[in-house]
Amino acid sequence: MLLLLFLRPNLMFCFYPVYSNSLLDYLVNSRWEEERYTDGSKWKFLEHKGPVFAPPYEPLPSQVKFFYDGKHMKLRPEAEEVATFFAKMLDHEYTSKDIFRKNFFKDWRKEMSAEEKTKLTDLKKCDFTEMSDYFKAQSEARKAMSKDAKLKIKEENERLLQLYGFCIMDNHRERIANFRIEPPGLFRGRGDHPKMGMLKRRIRPKDIIVNCSKDSKHPEPPPGTKWKEVRHDNKVTWLVSWTENIQGSIKYIMLNPSSRIKGEKDWQKYETARQLKKCVDRIRTQYREDWKSKEMRIRQRAVALYFIDKLALRAGNEKEEGETADTVGCCSLRVEHIKLYPENDGQEFVVEFDFLGKDSIRYYNKVPVEKRVFKNLQLFMENKDTDDDLFDRLNTSVLNKHLQELMDGLTAKVFRTYNASITLQQQLKQLTSAEENLPAKILSYNRANRAVAILCNHQRAPPKTFEKSMQNLQLRLTCVFEYFLTSKADAKVRRDEKSKKKKAVERTEEQLMKLEVQATDREENKQIALGTSKLNYLDPRISVAWCKKWSIPVEKIYNKTQREKFAWAIDMAEDDFEF
Numbered sequence: 337m338l339l340l341l342f343l344r345p346n347l348m349f350c351f352y353p354v355y356s357n358s359l360l361d362y363l364v365n366s367r368w369e370e371e372r373y374t375d376g377s378k379w380k381f382l383e384h385k386g387p388v389f390a391p392p393y394e395p396l397p398s399q400v401k402f403f404y405d406g407k408h409m410k411l412r413p414e415a416e417e418v419a420t421f422f423a424k425m426l427d428h429e430y431t432s433k434d435i436f437r438k439n440f441f442k443d444w445r446k447e448m449s450a451e452e453k454t455k456l457t458d459l460k461k462c463d464f465t466e467m468s469d470y471f472k473a474q475s476e477a478r479k480a481m482s483k484d485a486k487l488k489i490k491e492e493n494e495r496l497l498q499l500y501g502f503c504i505m506d507n508h509r510e511r512i513a514n515f516r517i518e519p520p521g522l523f524r525g526r527g528d529h530p531k532m533g534m535l536k537r538r539i540r541p542k543d544i545i546v547n548c549s550k551d552s553k554h555p556e557p558p559p560g561t562k563w564k565e566v567r568h569d570n571k572v573t574w575l576v577s578w579t580e581n582i583q584g585s586i587k588y589i590m591l592n593p594s595s596r597i598k599g600e601k602d603w604q605k606y607e608t609a610r611q612l613k614k615c616v617d618r619i620r621t622q623y624r625e626d627w628k629s630k631e632m633r634i635r636q637r638a639v640a641l642y643f644i645d646k647l648a649l650r651a652g653n654e655k656e657e658g659e660t661a662d663t664v665g666c667c668s669l670r671v672e673h674i675k676l677y678p679e680n681d682g683q684e685f686v687v688e689f690d691f692l693g694k695d696s697i698r699y700y701n702k703v704p705v706e707k708r709v710f711k712n713l714q715l716f717m718e719n720k721d722t723d724d725d726l727f728d729r730l731n732t733s734v735l736n737k738h739l740q741e742l743m744d745g746l747t748a749k750v751f752r753t754y755n756a757s758i759t760l761q762q763q764l765k766q767l768t769s770a771e772e773n774l775p776a777k778i779l780s781y782n783r784a785n786r787a788v789a790i791l792c793n794h795q796r797a798p799p800k801t802f803e804k805s806m807q808n809l810q811l812r813l814t815c816v817f818e819y820f821l822t823s824k825a826d827a828k829v830r831r832d833e834k835s836k837k838k839k840a841v842e843r844t845e846e847q848l849m850k851l852e853v854q855a856t857d858r859e860e861n862k863q864i865a866l867g868t869s870k871l872n873y874l875d876p877r878i879s880v881a882w883c884k885k886w887s888i889p890v891e892k893i894y895n896k897t898q899r900e901k902f903a904w905a906i907d908m909a910e911d912d913f914e915f
Contacts, residue, residue: 377570378597382548384503384512386555387576387589388496390519390538393417400470403463404456414447418535421522423467430524430532439533440522447535503575503591504552511592512575523582527696530662534582543578573597593901603904606875608745609753610915616754619742620645627708633729637738639712640666640727644748647701648755648791650694651732651748663692666748667732672722676713677702685710699793756788756873761915763787764882778892781882788869870894876902877909884911 373380395416401408402419411419422431422440430436441459448456456462481489500515520538523531541561548554550568557563564578576589591598612619623645626638643649643666652665664673673691678684686704693699705713716726732748739746763784768777870879876894880902883890890899890906899906 378573379505379570380549381552382503382505382570382575383552384548384555384575385500386546386557387544388500388516389541389558390517396420396467396470400466402467403465405458405461406463409455411452412449415444415449415452417520418444418447419462419464420467420471421520421535423464424471425522426464426468430522433532435528435530436522436533439531440535443533443535505591505595505597508596510595510597513590513592515589517578518587525696527692527698529696531582537581539578539580545577547572547575547577593897594903598901599904602876602901605753606757606877606915609750609757609875612743612746612750612754613758613915615743616645622742624706624708627712633734635712636716636727636730637735639709639716640730640735641738642705642709644751645755646705647689647703648752648793649699649748650752651735663694663696665693665732667727667730667735669726670722671717671720671724671726674713674726676710676717678710687713693793697793701793752792753873753875756792756869757875757878757915759788759791760784760874761878764878768882768886770886774888774892777886777888781879781888781893782866785866785870785874788874789866792869792873871898871901875915876905877913878915880905880909881911881913884909 393413395413402411402416403409422444425431437459445453445456496515501512502509503512504510517539518536521536523529523534523536525532541557542564544557544563545565545567546555546563547567547569549570554566555563574588574590577586579585580587593599593602619641623638623641626634627642629635629638644651650665652668664670669691673689675688675690677686677688684704685707686702687710688700688702690698690700713726716728720726720728736747739748739750764781767780767784769780772780879893880890882888883893894902
């Protein structure tokens with residue numbers, strides 16, 4: 337069978353379910369040892385079934401009514417569908433924001449008939465209450481489903497997964513990450529995004545570009561439709577692509593993070609960051625020397641590189657085509673984005689940053705800088721208006737060209753990955769103590785991760801349920817503490833059962849400590865997103881090595897999806913790994 341698989345890789349799809357465990361282990365583990373293509377190819381054979389499209393819109397039942405200015409109004413299906421998107425979010429803070437409401441109403445009107453446009457002129461007069469109540473009732477009904485009904489849904493999802501959720505790439509059956517096309521809805525964005533509330537249009541087969549090998553069985557579009565294009569580009573790893581209408585950006589269906597290609601790309605990314613570790617001191621010495629250069633362009637480049645290194649700033653100029661949000665990075669900072677504060681009689685020099693970064697997330701930071709950096713910034717700002725570029729003789733292309741000269745493969749993002757990973761490793765060494773119990777060690781890990789998230793400006797809004805969940809946790813803490821005191825007192829009185837009571841007290845004390853650690857961790861994480869840095873900027877071998885050193889189960893740090901993504905690191909890293 338193994339010989340057949342190498343001769344006809346598409347046969348794996350047929351035989352995969354009946355593999356023995358030993359054969360499966362061989363196929364999985366051998367992926368990392370296979371010879372790589374040297375001509376830029378990512379694969380020789382690629383076959384898949386294409387995407388699963390969002391189901392068509394089902395009109396609301398006749399008893400669910402929409403009202404305008406107090407009167408019932410029947411909407412045509414196209415307009416009604418868009419109205420349901422708003423109704424589903426009626427209790428969310430988004431629908432109270434002016435920019436969200438303005439964008440929604442503008443796009444909604446595009447889906448209305450001429451008659452509807454004439455009548456519907458004011459969003460404030462629209463009553464979505466019955467629609468909203470209907471969807472809430474549906475949600476509750478789904479929660480109250482019988483086990484049999486839930487099982488049928490689960491079985492259907494599994495059927496679709498087996499049919500569409502895997503592809504054959506060369507000798508392997510690989511899992512696909514996102515084989516379902518996102519349904520239409522309203523764009524939310526992050527931070528104060530200027531396009532929030534706009535309509536994300538339904539993606540149809542005519543929007544889809546399919547990528548597969550010529551000798552594969554090509555995916556079939558739904559009956560009566562055609563793909564936009566079928567390509568055979570083995571220099572890329574995406575299977576399906578389309579262009580979304582909000583930002584005009586290209587979206588992809590890719591392999592699951594646990595796939596060989598994704599794992600290899602991850603490994604290479606972190607190895608490049610480790611290479612920077614070997615020459616970062618030389619680079620830092622050089623850009624400090626460049627602060628004194630006679631050429632303004634070199635000074636600007638050196639100061640920008642200092643900020644990218646010290647503050648993990650993005651390079652900038654990373655907007656998608658058509659994006660209108662006033663977001664900037666280091667190279668595109670304007671004079672208005674910084675303020676200079678000479679403090680303590682000139683002994684300390686402070687720069688205040690305040691701008692919108694990627695995804696319209698505000699970056700605010702007040703940091704001490706070296707005197708020569710401060711003086712250079714004063715020079716760069718001379719005779720400039722607030723909306724002038726701070727680094728007017730620098731752009732990302734110039735910066736990246738310089739970085740390539742410093743080290744092969746070096747980009748601003750490599751600095752970000754390096755500084756994030758080295759920070760985690762240093763913080764773990766400082767914060768972890770052998771005397772700590774398991775919950776305390778995990779708290780130390782999260783605190784180390786939090787230091788990285790703060791460095792990278794990975795913020796989030798506090799969860800809506802935060803206060804309630806904290807109240808519940810505090811209530812549990814109070815109950816356990818009272819029980820602990822009672823048990824301790826009881827253990828003193830009943831000396832005949834002292835040993836037994838002592839163990840009960842110890843268990844309660846351990847539970848109390850665990851809850852206290854959990855409460856601390858939850859409070860500290862309220863506005864910090866730990867997941868982004870953990871998935872994208874932290875070498876997973878650091879975390880795996882830490883787990884192995886302190887006998888921490890890896891599943892306490894990484895969930896199932898993350899363990900699949902970092903399978904290569906879990907297999908590879910020893911407890912003495914150093915980034």
